[in-house]
Amino acid sequence: MIKNLTLTYNEYSDWNKVPKENLNLIQKAKEAREFAYAKYSEFKVGAAILLDNGIVITGNNQENAAYPSGLCAERTAIFYAIANYPTATIVKMAVVAGKNVENSEVVAPCGACRQVLLEYENRQNKPIEFMFTGMQGRVISFSRCSDLLPFCFDGSLL
Template sequence: MKEVKIESTLYVYDDLNETPDDVVALMAKAIEARDKAYAPYSKFHVGTAILLDNNEIITGSNQENASYPSGLCAERTAIYYAGAKYPEAKIVRMAITAGSKVKTTLSPIPPCGACRQSIAEYEVKQDSPIEIYFMGETGKVAKSNSLANLLPLGFDKSAL
């Protein structure tokens, strides 16, 4: 038997103002999207903004349903729309922000597992990394240079 160690690298900024100006602008779009979330059950609002290589910005927010599995996360709302509207464009960067109507979220909130798998599909499809910035309502901002940092040992088409 052999031990295998898996490491991920994230970069953490103390607040949004420490990030590059283009990230601040993209996160502002994600915050606007978060404000449009439909989350009457969880009271947890998420917004995502995606920068494509054609300079288009696509946004999405979480959309809940009384039948919980029928809802959709902000990341998948945005990424699927980007794939449908601009199928040839590559995703350069994603900005994600999450906030609760019950308590203040100060820590970076990463994508859920289903969203990580969906982002991984596009990263594999485009054969280039997707830079991901994520935060709560305020406070620290985490950056991953690739989805692979958030989902090591990912499942993709090579297994099929």
């Protein structure tokens, strides 16, 4: 039996079309990207998280010569947020990625980051809005992270 899977998301043709509140978070992610340690791949990623207490947490990818000892920007930001604000709820997250400033391809999160996002969304029992983009151009926005990983593994399976 063949079944279809439908995903719902917003796609903005460029950053100027994004609601101001979300654009501010995207700008914070872009700023965080500049401090990424991407010595080997030169592929820099920045992430910004808005917590329910109004605090914005940023993170960036951290590479290491001993692959895969580095860490993605998304997980760097999430782990910092939860470690330092354990009672806060993650409201939304933006990720900006690209090898150079001309990159206009949207860059989706890796599988490990999707799994971590899903875990924290389930943990807080509230959706986390998630946006990703390149250095310019289109922005993809999901109203909840679970849509990024439709056939997921979670604690209910243990």
